[in-house]
Amino acid sequence: MKELLAEIRNCRLCEQHLPLGPNPIIEAAENSKIILISQAPGKVVHESGIAWKDQSGKKLREWLGVDEDTFYNKNNFAILPMGFCYPGKAKTGDAPPRKECAPLWHEPVWKHLEEVKLKILIGAYAANYYLGPGKLTEKVRDFEQFQPEFWPVPHPSPVNRFWRAKNPWFEQEIIPKLQLKIQEILC
Structure with a gap:
């Protein structure tokens, strides 16, 4: 796994x-339990080199019901974007993730992940x-139809605040279920 991660980086x-x-x-680590399959790093993450170390990450950790130590423990969460690098800006937010990454790298990563209990699909691209x-x-x-393997969620970007405002059921009904599932997996 170390060699593969070095090759990707x-x-x-x-x-x-x-x-x-x-x-x-x-x-990622070979025994990561939950895989966060996301869009692509934003500019802040590109500059820091730390995944989800931005406002989107703060909201994501809130949704998951975990603190930073739990979140950044690779035995708990692996971070597997659709595009591994910052793709640049578009008219509204960041550009789509590069299409080369997922087909090239996801399958080799999956072969090394041995303890996966849940794959959280963050946003439409994933x-x-x-x-x-x-x-x-x-x-x-309809997340339950994709269980037990996948759990789709919207992207936690501040840009998506309008989606969350139009769909209050997500944070009221779905998030508590997601947090319970995560606690079951991590305990």
């Missing part, structure tokens, strides 16, 4: 397409890649 495949250059972000096309809101609402 040294990847330069799409270097010419990245506005800030490559800085692949991934965290949900569509693993569950097929469709509306994220419906996938989030």
Whole structure:
């Protein structure tokens, strides 16, 4: 696993397409229990090199019901983005994750993960890649149909505050269930 992570962190495949250059972000251990499959690192994460060390990460940890020590323990959570590097800006938020990363690296990573109990799909890119096309809101609402392997959630970005405001059921009904599931896995 160490060799694979080093290889991913040294990847330069799409270097010419990245506005800030490559800085692949991934965290995992062979016995990671919960895998966070997300979009791509934002600019703040690119600069710090620490996954989810931004406002989105703060909201995600709140949703998961865990503190930073629990979150950053690789035996608890692996972080496997759809795109490992910051893709740049788009009109509304960040650009989509680069399409090269997931097909190239996800399968080799899965082969090393031996204790996975849950894969949390964060945002539409991850949900569509693993569950097929469709509306994220419906996938989030119908999360039970993807159990026990997957649990789709929206992206916790501040940009998505409007989605959360239009869908209060997510934080009222789904988040408590997700937190309970995470506590069961981590205990």
